[in-house]
């Protein structure tokens with residue numbers, strides 16, 4: 001089968017709300033206010049949603065298998081189920097893997113997950129290099145994003161916006177508004193809409209992505225490494241009570257020891273705080289700062305009242321932009 005080519009338009013919002021009926025749902029978009037990019041989508045890379053649904057259903061009824069999988073990564077676990085008890089957190093379950101965590105899993109679990117792991121590896125092989133080179137072009141002449149991405153600092157996430165076994169089944173909060181920490185995120189959806197991208201020109205401020213589109217969103221590290229030339233995309237997922245939605249998400253981030261400052265050759269278009277422009281912090285530090293807030297929103301970590309000053313994005317905006 002021939003790969004379909006989607007031209008990416010140089011817009012801040014992936015899918016304008018008033019043009020949704022015209023949108024080719026095979027289009028994959030990276031958000032940037034600057035240069036357009038062409039992105040070749042590989043039609044053979046399809047998220048195995050039947051296997052993903054079977055996995056979540058199996059884990060729901062086999063707590064001992066959950067324990068076995070979570071004990072392979074005891075630091076934070078792999079299946080996150082805060083939504084069972086917490087009505088205020090995101091009402092979803094997530095299953096978080098990475099190349100490292102896959103290696104830690106017992107053989108039986110690796111076997112059970114093989115179709116899913118194969119899919120993520122195929123998606124990474126098909127897309128990561130090309131998207132990094134698109135990001136390099138967006139960041140300016142002579143800039144090499146690939147040099148900052150040599151260690152497969154990737155995360156493989158499955159989301160189940162389930163209808164059962166959650167504390168607040170009537171909630172529309174699937175995933176609160178946030179911006180991903182890394183360079184870019186590729187989101188594969190099971191056909192069910194719910195993902196929205198911030199769009200100041202839309203009446204609600206949010207633009208709904210068609211449920212069968214595969215989409216690429218830039219994260220904070222892309223914004224910083226590109227000197228603000230790539231705009232990170234704030235997004236959220238709204239649940240429809242009674243409707244289940246599944247997604248598979250590939251997060252690509254720079255190597256943990258990369259300095260969190262514009263890459264060599266980048267001419268920033270926006271001033272950064274001293275902390276960022278001096279290059280004193282690295283990606284590992286940022287992942288820790290972001291991760292704490294992220295886990296709080298998802299209900300997996302408490303933050304003492306006094307430490308909560310604003311939303312996840314407000315805090316990071318203050319940290320990054322002068």
Ligand SMILES: O=C(O)CCC(=O)C(=O)O
Pocket residue numbers: 157159175180187189195235236237246247249
């Ligand atoms: O489920 C989705 O479509 C998006 C999930 C997401 O944004 C995230 O986990 O960071």
Ligand SMILES: [Fe+2]
Pocket residue numbers: 178179180185235
């Ligand atoms: Fe996200």
